[in-house]
Amino acid sequence: MIELISASALATVQDQGRLGSLKFGVGTSGAMDQLALAAGNLLLGNAMTDAAVELQVFPVRWRFHERTRFALTGADTRATLNGQPLPPWWVSQANEGDCLELGRAAHGSRAYLCLPGGIDVPVVLGSRSTQLRGAFGGLDGRFLRQGDRLAAIRSGSVGCVDIGVVPPECSMPLGERGLTTVRVMPAAEYACYHSASQAAFWAGEWKVTAQSDRYGYRLGGKPLVPKSPLEVRSHGIVPGVVQVPPDGLPIIQMRDAQPTGGYPKLGTVIEADLWRLGQAPMGSRLRFAEATYDEAVAALAENRRWLQSVQRLVGVWAARGLSP
Numbered sequence: 571m572i573e574l575i576s577a578s579a580l581a582t583v584q585d586q587g588r589l590g591s592l593k594f595g596v597g598t599s600g601a602m603d604q605l606a607l608a609a610g611n612l613l614l615g616n617a618m619t620d621a622a623v624e625l626q627v628f629p630v631r632w633r634f635h636e637r638t639r640f641a642l643t644g645a646d647t648r649a650t651l652n653g654q655p656l657p658p659w660w661v662s663q664a665n666e667g668d669c670l671e672l673g674r675a676a677h678g679s680r681a682y683l684c685l686p687g688g689i690d691v692p693v694v695l696g697s698r699s700t701q702l703r704g705a706f707g708g709l710d711g712r713f714l715r716q717g718d719r720l721a722a723i724r725s726g727s728v729g730c731v732d733i734g735v736v737p738p739e740c741s742m743p744l745g746e747r748g749l750t751t752v753r754v755m756p757a758a759e760y761a762c763y764h765s766a767s768q769a770a771f772w773a774g775e776w777k778v779t780a781q782s783d784r785y786g787y788r789l790g791g792k793p794l795v796p797k798s799p800l801e802v803r804s805h806g807i808v809p810g811v812v813q814v815p816p817d818g819l820p821i822i823q824m825r826d827a828q829p830t831g832g833y834p835k836l837g838t839v840i841e842a843d844l845w846r847l848g849q850a851p852m853g854s855r856l857r858f859a860e861a862t863y864d865e866a867v868a869a870l871a872e873n874r875r876w877l878q879s880v881q882r883l884v885g886v887w888a889a890r891g892l893s894p
Contacts, residue, residue: 620688793818
């Protein structure tokens with residue numbers, strides 16, 4: 571069991587998302603960086619779909635109330651256990667009373683704290699993910715508060731420790747270093763925009779503004795101009811859809827996006843790159859690269875191969891007896 575002992579906000583319990591409920595008007599929720607969550611779970615021998623704590627405001631401190639292994643993935647927060655530095659993307663062992671502190675992120679924006687078997691909260695509509703808009707899932711459907719305690723589903727003192735993996739951004743780099751690049755497929759209303767705006771969308775750098783959150787990223791840059799005023803009926807949307815409101819500044823729908831919307835759709839960030847968006851900090855800049863359907867499918871296959879490599883490494887470490 572772990573206890574949140576700092577007052578940091580915006581931490582939630584998330585898994586890979588609540589799938590199959592869009593028809594009921596329920597969004598997907600889930601981890602903003604699904605690769606980081608999946609890798610943290612694999613490092614502990616969990617299922618990739620198990621729930622963990624997603625952290626996005628730092629510094630933050632936790633206390634362990636039992637001996638257990640844990641994995642930290644995602645943003646490099648210069649974490650320490652009782653003051654001793656921990657590597658990122660790493661499995662460590664904590665004893666009862668130990669204090670884990672995650673500092674301000676040196677790189678990335680969201681970290682994942684994984685426990686053996688995942689976080690033990692109720693399953694709602696097939697997922698343990700927190701759905702903030704509906705106030706269900708996770709721990710009482712809300713952000714975690716100081717004093718909250720979370721239990722692991724299984725005892726976690728046996729297994730591999732002091733092991734880790736190379737982050738996916740190093741294994742699968744894309745675009746310029748220090749500039750988040752994501753691949754986008756043109757969407758339904760793409761042709762309704764002037765060619766100059768289309769070119770600006772691909773060539774420009776877009777700022778992730780302070781009005782961004784798990785619901786959507788509001789971008790700053792040169793406004794995009796349609797050929798004529800656009801009125802679109804409300805329609806189904808999913809995470810990754812790039813919509814353009816009347817001010818011409820794009821909004822990228824993220825994991826907590828509502829299931830319908832009426833703004834024109836300029837493009838869709840491919841599913842394989844959503845984890846890159848999930849690690850883009852406020853104030854950072856994005857660049858879009860045009861992608862085809864075949865390229866989007868190939869990118870998903872690359873993600874799967876990376877996760878398979880993590881799984882193979884864990885198997886090798888377990889065979890060598892890398893346990894406490």
